[in-house]
Amino acid sequence: MLIGHLPAGYFLTRALIKKNKIPLTPLWLGLGLVASVLPDFDIAYSILFKDSIGSHRYYFTNFPAFYLTFLLMAVLIYFLVRKKWLKFGIIIVFANIFLHLFLDTMFVGIKWLWPFWDGLIGVYNVGLTNGFIVENYFHHWYWYLEIVLWVIAVSSVVCSYKKGELRN
Numbered sequence: 001m002l003i004g005h006l007p008a009g010y011f012l013t014r015a016l017i018k019k020n021k022i023p024l025t026p027l028w029l030g031l032g033l034v035a036s037v038l039p040d041f042d043i044a045y046s047i048l049f050k051d052s053i054g055s056h057r058y059y060f061t062n063f064p065a066f067y068l069t070f071l072l073m074a075v076l077i078y079f080l081v082r083k084k085w086l087k088f089g090i091i092i093v094f095a096n097i098f099l100h101l102f103l104d105t106m107f108v109g110i111k112w113l114w115p116f117w118d119g120l121i122g123v124y125n126v127g128l129t130n131g132f133i134v135e136n137y138f139h140h141w142y143w144y145l146e147i148v149l150w151v152i153a154v155s156s157v158v159c160s161y162k163k164g165e166l167r168n
């Protein structure tokens, strides 16, 4: 997924806020949006340091095992301190990170089995990994889905704003 992570993260965060009765504030919504694109921050790194590793999917910032370790630590801390804000934070941050990884599994893939197996696991690809070869991503339904996500998310934000939900 190239551009769809942010709108997808917006919908997930709104749903989590509703389900877990988390206050709908710019802080919690913003945290979800940042987490939804967090695994792609390595792109900025590779551009800054001109690191040509092939695909940023090979960076540890795209490894589920890396985030599972942090999730485990965060849950342990939560059981020690039992703060509500920490619970909200864990739910919003890690759900968005794993949504990102699931969405990236559709194209190119993610190292789901690292460190046990070093390959990318993905459904479709453009020549980097195994899977169904796609000639042109911009003619693929997954690309159209990304655009649809943006259209619905922007309309939803406008509606929420008009209703006064996002004005605090």
Ligand SMILES: [Zn+2]
Binding pocket: 039, 040, 100, 104
């Ligand atoms: Zn990504």
